Amino acid sequence: MTDDQDKKRVRRRRTLIAAIATLAIVGGVAWFLLLAMPAFIRDMIASTPQPPITVATVTAQFKPWQTELQAIGTVVAVKGVDVGSEVAGIVEEIHFESGQAVAENAPLLRLRDYVERADLKQNMALLKDATLELERSQSLAARGNVSQATLDSAQARRDQAAAAVERTRALIAQKNIRAPFAGRLGVRLVSLGQYIAAGTPIVTLQALDPVHVNFQLPEQTLARLAVGQNVSLTVDAYPGERFAGAITSIDSKVEAATRNVLVQATLPNADERLVPGMFASVSVHVGAPAGQVTVPESAITYS
Incomplete structure (x- = not known):
């Protein structure tokens, strides 16, 4: 029994010594990290020579x-628009490039106008016939061979034919789109052969x-x-x-x-x-x- 007690006492003593040694080591490391090292770093920084500060001078001036x-x-x-078409149609011709500078009234685009041009020829023929009829009626009226009512009817037919010609020319003009003022164009938004509705930006x-x-x-x-x-x-x-x-x-x-x-x-x-x-x-x-x-x-x- 005495030998066992001695062995236990020795083991407890060794354990205590190991614990004390461990605490000492941990305490020493903590002291170094928390106290000694910061003080060492501060001393190093304090002992390091600071670079000279660059100073420039300038004279204050009296200025407006x-x-x-x-x-x-x-x-x-000052003037800017999105150019569009008043009427619907198929793009037949394009007379500009994107980014181009154009003068006022420069042609930009033409829509297909075959029907309108045919109507114009027909209406001009009717106008010619109505004009000749009016001239004959005026000649006969001067000699008293036709009534005033007949002369007035001839005049009315001639005026109607002239109005039809003007209307057809206006339709053709609507299909020939021109620059409303001088300026610079942006990016072209339509292509040849494309059908565009009235008001479509060009x-x-x-x-x-x-x-x-x-x-x-x-x-x-x-x-x-x-x-x-x-x-x-x-x-x-x-x-x-x-x-x-x-x-x-x-x-x-x-x-x-x-x-x-x-x-x-x-x-x-x-x-x-x-x-x-x-x-x-x-x-x-x-x-x-x-x-x-x-x-x-x-x-x-x-x-």
Whole structure:
């Protein structure tokens, strides 16, 4: 029994020693990670020499400063339409290409008009016959050989024939579609041989020089706005470039829902880089430029 007790006592002693050793190791690692290492890192950072701070100097300047009102606008054409047909028909001829510049009244498209042209020939023949009959009646009436009623009937038949000719010519003209004004065409939307209904869009036509930009400003700014004020704008397509124009119209009412007033400016656009639908950031120049002390924006630090 004594030997067994001695063995148990030895095992408990070894277990206790192992536990104490484990705790010591864990405590040492924890002390190193939580206390010694952070202090070591702080000392290393503190002892590392800091790079020199680059400092640049600039002289403040007294320059004219223009007060501006900022707005968001949209570029629109002075004249712009979706060209369409007044009548239905089959596309017989196309006289333009997508993106082409056209003059006013330039032919764009012709619908099939065989029937109308045949009707025109028939009506012109009837007009010729009615005209000859009227001339004979007038000659006989001058000699008193026909009544006034007969002469009036001949005149009426001749007028009806002339009206039929004009009506047929008008139908033919409706099937020959022309540009209503000078401008630049968009993408062609129809093809040869295609049947189109009345009102079907054929191509968009935009007059691009000059162009308008429409934008809104709060009603509080209305007293500071006037026709002729200079404006400038930027568009995402040409970053960093400004386009200049002037206010040409201020709406006669304030929108009740937004309390904003609609303003329209006009800009020259000879190179046609501004196109309808573009998003524009607009600046309205208010008043005369005033002298201000200025520094570069990069010299200002916000904290």
